[in-house]
Amino acid sequence: MKTIDLAKETVRDLNQALHDQASACTETEWEVLNPKGQHNLAVGVDQKLKIDIKGHAGYYCGGMNKEADIVIHGSAGQGVAENMMSGSVRVKGNASSSAGATSIGGLLVIEGDAGSRCGISMKGSDIVVTGSVGHMSCFMGQAGTLVVCGDAGDALGDSLYEVHIYVKGQVKSLGADCVEKEMRPQHIEELIELFERAGIKEDPHAFKRYGSARQLYNFKVDNASAY
């Protein structure tokens, strides 16, 4: 295992060392000590590495990740796993706003709560939040799955495209064009598979499904109040 102590080395040193693994992988297990909330940790990784960040991370930790499995043993700042392509990011604590923003693939697991705009403009990733999510989560979400085991704040799924949203607790309000939908067998299957990947135990039957009513896909003047 390779250890990088951010009390002694810089974020630049860390990221360059991780990027160097893309062309010639010499070490697959990495440990990052003393992150102390620094921003941009392990961004742009392009290799199947296992990276343990032993503490809190600042903004954009795991941003644009490809293939790596990153675990944050603490809480994460804004935009954790933003635009992730593949691999996984797991936050042991809470995540700030815009977690998984625009993420295209991979799995983001937040074991605590997530702030506002969780999964904003997500494009194909899977996001599982063990706790609750803040307002405007999944705003303009395009593709992928957002699972919330706690509650969701105001305007969930506003202006949604094709993301599958599942919530176990209360939804304070649904955003424009987001509606509750029937849970069919394939959705139960989808949740079972996702819980297994996320390593959490939940009863899929306890969840409700939400999705796009597809009424705002093309402009209609009768919907003017929703624009």
Place this chain on the structure above:
Amino acid sequence: MSEKTKYTTELRESATFDRATMSEIRRAADTGIYDIRGWGAKRKLPHFDDLLFLGASMSRYPLEGYREKCNTQVTLGTRFAKKPIVIETPVTIAGMSFGALSANAKEALGRGASAVGTSTTTGDGGMTPEERGQSSKLVYQYLPSRYGMNPDDLRKADAIEVVLGQGAKPGGGGMLLGQKITERVAKMRTLPMGVDQRSACRHPDWTGPDDLAIKILELREITDWQVPIYIKVGATRTYYDVKLAVKAGADVIVVDGMQGGTAATQEVFIEHVGIPTMAAIPQAVQALQEMGMHRKVQLIVSGGIRNGADVAKCMALGADAVAIGTAALIALGCNDPKYDEEFKAIGSAAGFYDDYHEGRDPAGISTQDPELSKRLDPVEGGRRIANYLRVLTLEAQTLARACGKNDMRNLEPEDLVALTVESAAMARVPLAGTNWIPGNNMG
């Protein structure tokens, strides 16, 4: 007996409710939706035609045309990037998306720009292989929608342009109507085919200049600090925006005036938000100078640049380079009179066509229709762009030499005068024949 002359009152058109205004009121009442169109501001604005150069005579001596060199090469991104971009002419191609434009049009722009050693720019829809393949210097836009954004393309880019806004619609997002969302466009943007694609007006994971500084560091980290990072703003509060962009860590700042084009937005937005390009440049330059960053953080301006005189005037006001969009499309064949009959068939006319969002462009440029797209040969289009860029460069050099400058960037405000009080105040150069700059010495 002679007949009495009968006098009548001439018909008088209202200046307030002119025919265009009335037709828009009728159209709005008929449809219940605002007018959406492409292009930039069409109203008459104070512009570079209101400025004149003071050619050399007794007190300055000119350089010999075609004999004495006038440098046009500019290096962009010298502040932090390991690999700044060197462009051979100070005219670049502005960001325009594949989606808004056909793949052939994007390829032609890349070919033309590469032929003269300048850069072209992606848009809100990601990087196409055609564009990357044909562009020797490609600027990759980082937009709120992040359509098609991925780290591989990010690393293939020669520069990254973080887009906060554009001159046609500062504060507004994008819109690509369903008729242009073909299978390929939909796939690149991860959207269902045929939906109206809305682009957000704010980035999804940062708000404000302090966050932007962290975002820029993230992009630098992902690309190992190799390439320059631009910040593009629509011209509004330009003085403050430029200061904040420098503080946020930009290598290059792009300021797009309200004449700058768009593929589609509300007419009311295009005509009523933002400030003219000419008014924005002195604000930007003042901000850079006050921070000691003029020429260290390069300034690119765009919005209504048509000829070498416009290029030279922007540079005399302090820009390091310019970007062209609408003019490049016209060079490719946009609004070409040879398609007049077809423009008329879709309710427009050559020279007036601005419904880019409808995807029915007879010139095959702002369309995804395969048959229409075929009309634009990317090789021939590339040659036309290269020709046009060369003319812009030669014209700008001609004016710079006439002012005695052996480098385009040696042009200065002192080389300019204004024809109108408005342009003198906006450009901060004297009214011709006077030493009066309105707004100066106002305490």
